[in-house]
Amino acid sequence: xTGIGWPLVDLASRLLDRDEREAVVGDLLEANETTWQALxxxxxxxxxxxxxxxxxxxxxxxxxxxxxxxxxxxxxxxLSVSCTYQRLVYHRFAPCWPTGHEGFLLLLCHIILLIAWSxxxxxxxxxxxxxxxxxxxxxxxxxxVFCLAAFPLEFLPKLCPFLFLLPAILGVRHRxxxxxxxxxxxxxxxxxxxxxxxxxxxxxxxxxxNWALIWxxxxxxxxxxxxxxxxxxxxxxxxxxxxxxxxxx
Amino acid sequence: MSNYYYxxxxxxxxxxxxxxxxxxxxxxxxxxxxxxxxxxxxxxxRRCSMGALYTTIDRLEAKGLLKTWMGEATPxxxxxxxxxxxxxxxxxxxxxxxxxxxxxxxxxxxWAGHRAGNSS
Numbered sequence: 001x002t003g004i005g006w007p008l009v010d011l012a013s014r015l016l017d018r019d020e021r022e023a024v025v026g027d028l029l030e031a032n033e034t035t036w037q038a039l040x041x042x043x044x045x046x047x048x049x050x051x052x053x054x055x056x057x058x059x060x061x062x063x064x065x066x067x068x069x070x071x072x073x074x075x076x077x078x079l080s081v082s083c084t085y086q087r088l089v090y091h092r093f094a095p096c097w098p099t100g101h102e103g104f105l106l107l108l109c110h111i112i113l114l115i116a117w118s119x120x121x122x123x124x125x126x127x128x129x130x131x132x133x134x135x136x137x138x139x140x141x142x143x144x145v146f147c148l149a150a151f152p153l154e155f156l157p158k159l160c161p162f163l164f165l166l167p168a169i170l171g172v173r174h175r176x177x178x179x180x181x182x183x184x185x186x187x188x189x190x191x192x193x194x195x196x197x198x199x200x201x202x203x204x205x206x207x208x209x210n211w212a213l214i215w216x217x218x219x220x221x222x223x224x225x226x227x228x229x230x231x232x233x234x235x236x237x238x239x240x241x242x243x244x245x246x247x248x249x
Numbered sequence: 250m251s252n253y254y255y256x257x258x259x260x261x262x263x264x265x266x267x268x269x270x271x272x273x274x275x276x277x278x279x280x281x282x283x284x285x286x287x288x289x290x291x292x293x294x295r296r297c298s299m300g301a302l303y304t305t306i307d308r309l310e311a312k313g314l315l316k317t318w319m320g321e322a323t324p325x326x327x328x329x330x331x332x333x334x335x336x337x338x339x340x341x342x343x344x345x346x347x348x349x350x351x352x353x354x355x356x357x358x359x360w361a362g363h364r365a366g367n368s369s
Contacts, residue, residue, distance in 0.1 A: 019319055019332070024299055026322070026329030027283035044300035052304065 005035025012042045016049070053131050062128035066216060067136035070121040071164070072143040073213055074114065078163035079147065081110050082156055106205045109196050116193045117213040118164040122171025123181070124216040127223065130176065140168065186224040190217045262314075262347040268293065269305050270314060270344045274336045281320060281331035282306075306334060314340030 009028065013021045024045060028038045053059055084107050086092045102110070125136045144161040174181075197214060200206040262270070272288040273280040282302060289297045309315040320333035336344070355361040 019330075020303065022319070022329045023282050023332035024303065026326035026331060027281075027286065027299065029327045029329065030283045030323075030325055031287070041299040044298050045303055048300040048304045 009035060009038045009042060012039055015046045059129040059132040062125045062132065063136045063139050066121055066125050067139040070213060071140040073210055074118055074164035075143045075147050075161045077114050078161050081114055081163065082160035086156065102205050106200060106203060109200050113193065113196050114164055115167045116189060116217065118167035119171040120189065120216040120220055122168035123175045124219055126172040126175030133172065140165065181220055181224050183224040186220040190221045193217045262343055265301065265305055266309060267344055267347045270336055270340050273334045280334040285334065313337060314343050
């Protein structure tokens with residue numbers, strides 16, 4: 001392998017797990033492959049790994065069951081919160097803006113709900129399929145970009161539709177660092193979120209489709225309960241490389 | 250039927266899986282990615298991609314037919330570790346099953362005349 005091509009192969013191999021990268025790059029060096037052949041081999045392995053992941057249900061569920069529908073709804077909520085804030089604080093208002101009669105209390109309620117929904121959604125996406133996060137992330141950004149292109153957002157910062165992304169990223173990050181969430185925390189989050197949703201709904205300040213955003217929150221309760229019952233066995237299995245590879249997580 | 254035989258008979262290897270297990274078994278203690286790949290390419294006179302090799306190793310390991318672990322690093326490999334491979338007893342049985350099945354199904358086939366011990 002030439003000195004010029006080596007950094008390219010090294011860069012491409014970063015798409016693989018650490019141990020696998022070590023073995024594959026070592027094999028390629030030992031076989032004295034050309035840069036082109038080495039790149040083909042590395043990309044071939046990466047593609048096969050990704051294709052294998054999509055044979056499981058969880059990546060599809062993460063991308064099409066959580067990321068895409070949730071981000072569509074959360075983009076709208078982000079926009080609504082921004083518009084309500086503009087109306088209440090700066091007294092700016094446009095007929096096409098998705099804002100209603102909400103006062104500061106309902107605005108606060110919406111902000112808390114936006115954070116809770118996004119964080120729980122991110123956490124569930126991270127739990128369902130860690131290795132296909134890039135696809136789920138692409139599905140999250142798509143509705144935001146569509147929103148920017150489709151709606152006139154004068155007076156609004158261009159980042160408004162992306163407000164939900166930060167808590168969602170924090171949710172994913174939390175899941176990647178701590179595989180477990182305690183049952184008490186999950187239950188507290190679920191009950192608070194449900195109570196706030198009922199409050200907003202009773203004040204005519206919640207879109208009916210936003211009730212769909214409640215399932216990741218209660219999913220956390222269900223999984224926290226299950227992982228509590230399974231105890232240490234599950235945490236050991238989740239860290240095992242073969243389990244991780246075969247389960248697609 | 251005991252669980253042991255139930256497990257062994259359920260596993261029918263694919264062609265490439267059989268090649269990989271046979272190459273790894275032949276290499277013994279020196280079985281690792283590059284050596285297995287070289288062996289398969291030399292025996293079959295066909296290219297063997299890293300993708301096919303490592304995904305098959307993972308699949309066989311998940312079935313319990315192989316065991317792998319990270320081995321030593323050598324200067325020849327730029328100081329990178331090898332992924333060592335060992336065929337398990339379950340893997341040996343599965344390979345033998347596959348070999349026997351191929352021999353049985355090939356019995357009487359026109360191209361199966363030049364078998365070991367058959368000079369014609």
